[in-house]
Amino acid sequence: MFRRDIAIKKIIVATGRTDMRKGIDGLVSLVRLNYGMNPLETGTIFLFCGRRKNKIKCLAFEGDGFSLSVKRVTDGSFSWPNTPNEVLDLTFEQYDRLITGFTIESTIKS
Numbered sequence: 001m002f003r004r005d006i007a008i009k010k011i012i013v014a015t016g017r018t019d020m021r022k023g024i025d026g027l028v029s030l031v032r033l034n035y036g037m038n039p040l041e042t043g044t045i046f047l048f049c050g051r052r053k054n055k056i057k058c059l060a061f062e063g064d065g066f067s068l069s070v071k072r073v074t075d076g077s078f079s080w081p082n083t084p085n086e087v088l089d090l091t092f093e094q095y096d097r098l099i100t101g102f103t104i105e106s107t108i109k110s
Contacts, residue, residue: 006042007043008045011044011092012044012087012088012089013047013081013087014030014031015083017051020055022057023068027057042061045060046058046059047095052077053078053080054072054077055072055073056078056098057069073101076101078099079103
C-alpha cells in the first residue's frame with residue numbers, strides 16, 4: 001500500500017480500458033504519452049481498469065519511487081467510465097464510491 005506520510009492531493013482516473021498486464025513502467029509511459037501528465041507528481045494517484053472491470057490498479061509516485069497496488073473484486077465489477085483517452089479528476093468521495101462499487105459517472109465533473 002502507499003506510504004502514510006504522503007498526502008494524497010489528486011486522484012486521476014484513466015477512463016476506458018487499460019491493458020492490465022502493464023506494470024509500473026508501462027503505466028508511467030501511458031500517463032506521460034497518452035495523457036500528457038506528469039507521473040512524478042507526489043501526492044497524485046492514477047487509477048486504471050481493464051476490460052473485465054473487476055480489477056483497478058493504483059499508481060503513485062512517493063518521492064523516491066513508484067508504488068503500484070491492485071484491488072480485485074471477487075464478485076461483480078467496478079462501475080468504470082467507458083470514455084476512452086480521457087482522464088477525470090476525482091474527489092475523495094467519488095473515489096470512495098468507486099472503490100465500494102457505486103457509480104461515479106453522474107457525479108464526475110470534468
